[in-house]
Amino acid sequence: MHFFMLDEGPLIWTSDVLIILATIGIIAVLSYFKLWKWLWDNWLTTVDHKKIGIMYLIAAILMLFRGGTDGLLLRAQLSWPNMHFLNADHYDQIFTTHGTIMILFMAMPAIIGFFNVAVPLQIGCRDVAFPYLNAISFWLFFAAAMLFNLSFVVGGSPDGGWTSYTPYVENAFDPGPGENYFLVALQITGIGTIATGVNFLVTILRMRAPGMTLMRMPMFTWSVFITSIIIVFAFPVLTVALALLLIDRDFGSHFFTVSAGGMPMQYVNLFWIWGHPEVYIVILPAFGIFSEVFSTFSRKRLFGYSAMVVSMVAIAILSFVVWVHHFFTMGAGPGVNSFFGVSTMAIAIPTGVKVFNWLFTMHKGRLEYTTAMLWAVGFIPNFLIGGLTGVMLAVPPADYQYHNSYFLVSHFHYVLIGGTVFGVFAALYYWWPKMFGVLLNERLGKWHFWLFMIGFNICFFPMYFLGFMGMTRRVYTYPAGYGWGVINLIETFGALLMGIGFLVFAFNILWSARYGERDTTGDPWDARTLEWATTSPAPTYNFARIPEIKGRDAWWLMKKNGESINGPKDIPFEPIHMPNDSGRPIIMSLFFFIAGAGFVFEWWILAIIGLAGVLVTMALRSFEYDDHHYIPVEEIEKTEAAAGRL
Amino acid sequence: MSDAHTAVHGGHHPVDPSVPVEYHHEENSLRIAGFWVFLGSDLVLFSCLFATYVVMHGRTAGGPTSNQLFDVTGFTIETIALLFSSFTCGLATYEMRRGNRNAMVMWLLITIALGLVFLGFEITEFVQDASSGARMQTSGFLSAFFTLVGTHGCHVSMGILWMSGVVVQLIRRGITPITARKAFIVSIYWHFLDAVWIFIFTVVYLTGKVL
Numbered sequence: 001m002h003f004f005m006l007d008e009g010p011l012i013w014t015s016d017v018l019i020i021l022a023t024i025g026i027i028a029v030l031s032y033f034k035l036w037k038w039l040w041d042n043w044l045t046t047v048d049h050k051k052i053g054i055m056y057l058i059a060a061i062l063m064l065f066r067g068g069t070d071g072l073l074l075r076a077q078l079s080w081p082n083m084h085f086l087n088a089d090h091y092d093q094i095f096t097t098h099g100t101i102m103i104l105f106m107a108m109p110a111i112i113g114f115f116n117v118a119v120p121l122q123i124g125c126r127d128v129a130f131p132y133l134n135a136i137s138f139w140l141f142f143a144a145a146m147l148f149n150l151s152f153v154v155g156g157s158p159d160g161g162w163t164s165y166t167p168y169v170e171n172a173f174d175p176g177p178g179e180n181y182f183l184v185a186l187q188i189t190g191i192g193t194i195a196t197g198v199n200f201l202v203t204i205l206r207m208r209a210p211g212m213t214l215m216r217m218p219m220f221t222w223s224v225f226i227t228s229i230i231i232v233f234a235f236p237v238l239t240v241a242l243a244l245l246l247i248d249r250d251f252g253s254h255f256f257t258v259s260a261g262g263m264p265m266q267y268v269n270l271f272w273i274w275g276h277p278e279v280y281i282v283i284l285p286a287f288g289i290f291s292e293v294f295s296t297f298s299r300k301r302l303f304g305y306s307a308m309v310v311s312m313v314a315i316a317i318l319s320f321v322v323w324v325h326h327f328f329t330m331g332a333g334p335g336v337n338s339f340f341g342v343s344t345m346a347i348a349i350p351t352g353v354k355v356f357n358w359l360f361t362m363h364k365g366r367l368e369y370t371t372a373m374l375w376a377v378g379f380i381p382n383f384l385i386g387g388l389t390g391v392m393l394a395v396p397p398a399d400y401q402y403h404n405s406y407f408l409v410s411h412f413h414y415v416l417i418g419g420t421v422f423g424v425f426a427a428l429y430y431w432w433p434k435m436f437g438v439l440l441n442e443r444l445g446k447w448h449f450w451l452f453m454i455g456f457n458i459c460f461f462p463m464y465f466l467g468f469m470g471m472t473r474r475v476y477t478y479p480a481g482y483g484w485g486v487i488n489l490i491e492t493f494g495a496l497l498m499g500i501g502f503l504v505f506a507f508n509i510l511w512s513a514r515y516g517e518r519d520t521t522g523d524p525w526d527a528r529t530l531e532w533a534t535t536s537p538a539p540t541y542n543f544a545r546i547p548e549i550k551g552r553d554a555w556w557l558m559k560k561n562g563e564s565i566n567g568p569k570d571i572p573f574e575p576i577h578m579p580n581d582s583g584r585p586i587i588m589s590l591f592f593f594i595a596g597a598g599f600v601f602e603w604w605i606l607a608i609i610g611l612a613g614v615l616v617t618m619a620l621r622s623f624e625y626d627d628h629h630y631i632p633v634e635e636i637e638k639t640e641a642a643a644g645r646l
Numbered sequence: 647m648s649d650a651h652t653a654v655h656g657g658h659h660p661v662d663p664s665v666p667v668e669y670h671h672e673e674n675s676l677r678i679a680g681f682w683v684f685l686g687s688d689l690v691l692f693s694c695l696f697a698t699y700v701v702m703h704g705r706t707a708g709g710p711t712s713n714q715l716f717d718v719t720g721f722t723i724e725t726i727a728l729l730f731s732s733f734t735c736g737l738a739t740y741e742m743r744r745g746n747r748n749a750m751v752m753w754l755l756i757t758i759a760l761g762l763v764f765l766g767f768e769i770t771e772f773v774q775d776a777s778s779g780a781r782m783q784t785s786g787f788l789s790a791f792f793t794l795v796g797t798h799g800c801h802v803s804m805g806i807l808w809m810s811g812v813v814v815q816l817i818r819r820g821i822t823p824i825t826a827r828k829a830f831i832v833s834i835y836w837h838f839l840d841a842v843w844i845f846i847f848t849v850v851y852l853t854g855k856v857l
Contacts, residue, residue: 129676194687202680232683236691244698244793253782253789254707255698261705261786266698273694615807622811625824 003155003177003601011090015153045581047131048540052138053116054435057428059142060110064502066149067106070098072499075459079492081480091476092159093152093178099162100182103282104189105145107416110424111285112137112196115224117431119200121531122218124209124549126542129202131579132627133195139589140192147596148185151178155601158182161474163275164245166256166267171249180600183246188592190235190242197231200224209530211549215309218529218553219295219302222309223288226316227281233320234277241270250602265330272323280319283415284312286423287354290376293426294358296527297373298365301553304357311350311357318347328399337396344394351387355380370525371445375426378453379418386414389464404474407467410460417456425449425505432512433519437536441516444508448501455497462487522643528553533565535643541576541631544640566645573637575630582627588617666743668830670823681831685838688801692842695794696849702790703857709784712791712854715775721851724767725843728802731760732840735833742829747821754813754829757836761806768799791850798846801839808832 005012030036043051073094077086086094116134120127128134151157155177160169169179204225208217217225244255245267254260256267295302302308324332324340332340358380367373389411393399402408425448432440471484478484523532533555534542545566551557558565595610597603640646669675703712738753772792775781782792812828819825 129680194684198680198683198687201683202676206676206679232687233690236687237694240691240694240698244789247782247789247793251782253793254784254786255702255789255793257786259707260709260784261702261707262789263701263705263786266701270694270698619807619811622808622828623815 005153005156009087011086012153019153040583041581044586045135045583047127047135047579047581047585049116049120049128049131049134050435050538052134053113053118055138056109056113056116056141057435059145060106060113060424061506063101063106063109063145065506067098067102068499068502070094070101072495074098075492075495077476078478078488080489081478081482081485083477086476088476089156089159092161092474093157095474096158096161096164096182097148097152100148100158100186101145102416103162103278104186105141105148107282107420107424108189108193109141109145111227111282111420112141112193114220114285114289114424114427114431115196115200115227117435118531119203119221119224120207121434121534121538121542122221122529123204123207123212124530124543124547124554125203125207126546126576127579128199129207130199132582132585132621133199135582135585136588137192137196137199139585140195140592141189143589143593143596144185144187144189144192147188147593147600148181151181151185155181163268163271165271166245166248166264167258167262169245169249170257171252172257177600177602180246180249180602183242183249184596184599187239187242187246188596190238193231194235194239197228197235199228201228201232204228209546209549212554215306216549216552216554218288219291219305219308220285220288220529223284223291223312226312227284230277230281230284230316230319234274234281237270238274238278241267241274244270246599250599268327268330269323272326273320275326276323277319279412279416280315282420283423284315286379286420287312289423289427289430290358290379291361292527292529293372293376293430294361295553296430296525297368297370297376298362299368299526300361300365301528301556302357303360303363304353305552307353308357311353314350315347318343318350322347325394325399328396329403334396341394341396345391348387348391355384370429371440371442371449372426372430372525374446374449375422375429378449379422379426382414382418382422382453382456385461386411386416386418390415402467404472405467406463406471406473409473410463410467413460413463417460425452430525431531433524433536434522434531435537436513437519438512438516439519439524440508440512444504444511448504448508450501451504452498452501455494455499455501458494459491459498460494462491466491523555528556530554533558539639539643541578541636544573544576544636544645545571564645566640569646573633573640575632576636577628577630580627580629584617584621588614591617667745667821667823668742668826670826674823674827677827678831678834681834685834688838689842692794692797692845695790695797696845699790699794699850702786703854705786707785707787709788710778710780712787712850712857715780715791716851716854717771718855720767720771721847724764724771725847725851727760727763727767728840728843731757731764732837734760735836739830739833742821742826745821747816750821750829751813751816754809754816758806758809758813761802761809761836765799765802765806768795772796795846795850798839798842801842805832805836805839809836 030039043055046052073086074091077083077091116128158164158169158179158181160174160179160182164179164182168174204217204221247253248255248257248262254262256262256264258264291302291308322340322344324336325344328337328340358376362377369377389407393402393408393411429440429445432438466484466487469482469484471478471482519536522535524536525532530547531538533547543565547554547558547565548567555565591610591613593610595607595614598605598607598610637646668678734753735757738750738757741750741753780788782789809832812825812832815828816825
């Protein structure tokens with residue numbers, strides 16, 4: 001019972017009440033409107049990539065709210081010297097969950113959501129290579145996110161920072177289930193992410209429409225292709241790092257302890273061999289999104305297509321050889337540090353190539369400043385600030401001064417928010433009509449953009465100076481007289497503005513669902529790539545007939561030549577082979593959740609039940625032969641006629 | 647390549663006899679490709695465990711060293727068993743191509759049996775080590791040793807369960823494109839484990855006896 005921490009004060013009680021109320025609310029609404037069956041049939045068991053993408057995005061937005069609340073609590077605590085709004089323990093837990101949730105449970109599902117929403121449509125195929133596996137990926141992520149979110153009120157959240165460095169998180173210094181939550185939840189979501197990487201790699205390599213050569217693919221698809229390769233090679237490293245640390249904590253082995261021959265630096269190395277590619281995993285798809293948005297709203301083809309591809313490949317390769325720059329100060333020596341300093345600076349070159357290509361895409365274009373375009377244009381200066389401070393941090397001698405100061409905190413917030421979050425928002429505004437058949441309100445969108453962007457700069461730009469003034473990250477309070485107080489107060493105000501911007505966005509979603517402009521054409525932006533060639537939202541089979549691709553910006557070419565997406569009219573449709581829905585992925589993720597809880601609380605019976613359940617669901621899948629159906633021609637003709645494409 | 651669509655979603659291509667049976671549906675070739683990619687990620691996982699083991703090798707913290715721990719007879723026999731199982735697994739694939747279901751099932755069963763022999767030796771070795779006081783909790787070296795070799799052992803156990811399931815389906819359904827694909831994928835998994843074992847044999851056991 002002591003795991004429920006009912007003696008820990010109002011913060012825990014509030015969270016308890018909120019969790020209970022939210023759960024009761026969801027159950028009540030679903031029961032009152034008799035939506036359980038609808039939910040199960042249409043969403044929980046689906047293997048349709050478009051629905052899975054939407055579920056990823058819903059989860060990501062919820063997690064953005066949770067992570068943002070964490071961030072605001074942190075800012076409130078730091079807003080003045082000697083504050084005691086949070087105690088040190090809670091502060092540690094909150095900055096840990098803030099980082100972990102924002103990266104693993106917000107940025108990752110958001111970009112993977114857009115993989116699912118856009119990629120199969122962009123390359124002209126009917127689903128990803130392995131739809132069933134795709135559902136498993138999502139549900140594993142979801143189970144992990146739920147497990148992680150429970151931690152704050154059951155047993156305490158992890159408090160070792162999102163990097164969870166050893167030896168601090170070993171049992172000797174950090175007992176209890178908290179850190180296990182971090183390890184287990186990331187492990188489960190990591191398995192799902194590896195599956196996603198495999199899935200999209202094979203999808204893009206093998207499922208492209210005829211004529212869609214690699215160099216004719218939309219830039220977003222290219223970025224997903226490269227990202228999938230990075231995922232496949234980086235994520236297993238995280239799996240190993242987490243597994244070894246969990247074995248240390250649960251079974252008392254000595255990988256990373258200082259006693260008995262353990263080596264804490266081994267964990268730090270493994271973590272960042274995954275961790276650095278990971279930040280490129282979340283930024284490259286954002287680059288792809290910006291490429292789509294810039295070329296769509298400049299009414300021009302993307303400038304320097306091949307240079308864009310080459311620079312992305314270069315970034316992917318370099319991302320694996322820079323990991324030591326996260327710990328220059330840990331004594332690797334001048335030779336090693338120089339090598340990693342230089343390789344880090346080298347990443348600025350392909351990134352610079354990309355930035356100039358975006359600028360040249362806009363050059364002499366007929367620009368249209370929709371909300372999506374605003375996010376993309378806002379991204380360039382903000383990301384530039386983040387990138388250039390990154391180059392400053394890449395200088396090892398200078399890094400001894402900046403390391404783990406607020407200068408660093410500001411740098412990575414500038415690249416992650418100014419890059420990934422802006423990219424996610426741009427993509428939300430851009431693909432919203434494709435997902436739901438309704439446009440988000442532009443006026444509210446602009447309010448959202450300006451509030452968020454200005455708030456973001458007010459919140460994070462002063463941090464560079466705070467870093468120079470000596471404030472280090474992860475301190476929960478500071479004495480008066482350092483001159484930090486006023487700057488922190490200004491930053492907190494900026495953070496509030498970002499929060500208000502997010503609320504405007506949430507209101508925009510609700511308002512548009514009710515009153516938003518319907519997208520009847522399927523192509524509201526007069527865009528260039530294939531996903532806009534079909535109805536919004538796309539039919540389950542995406543394309544009644546697989547289109548022939550004749551060049552880059554396939555849909556643009558078709559529009560110019562007056563061709564229909566379905567090709568010539570006289571060819572009859574054929575029945576379409578589709579995968580069956582399955583309830584097994586969600587049941588499997590439930591077993592993963594149970595096993596995870598067992599490993600968190602070292603309650604082995606639970607762990608064994610969970611793992612056995614996982615094995616049984618896998619075996620059932622192996623013996624399943626009847627897993628697809630055909631959509632009859634009449635139904636296709638009906639759908640196509642309704643869309644006006646016959 | 648890109649006629650994957652027509653094949654995966656609707657088209658029925660005539661069976662091309664020059665293509666091996668496990669590739670007879672485009673969906674099969676997708677799944678085989680996907681499995682190769684997965685093996686790539688599994689290879690990265692083992693690489694990290696190897697790196698950890700190599701780093702930890704000398705960190706025995708006063709506990710037993712690799713030289714004291716490893717028993718040449720035991721690890722030689724288990725290595726021969728596993729390498730031979732890879733050969734029998736290849737024979738099963740050969741019989742599958744010739745369409746002899748019974749011979750194929752027989753070779754797969756022999757493969758499973760050899761896998762069980764291998765596992766038996768490994769479990770015996772672990773139990774003996776642990777009872778002589780060389781446990782995971784003893785030193786960094788032993789943590790890394792048990793984790794690396796144990797992860798491979800878990801993979802082999804999974805492979806045995808999986809292969810048994812495939813054998814059941816072969817007996818029930820005969821050699822169809824789908825069962826052939828399943829058997830083919832489990833066989834590449836098995837060969838992969840064999841390749842990993844060759845590295846374990848070299849890096850852990852042989853090196854451990856001389857360094």
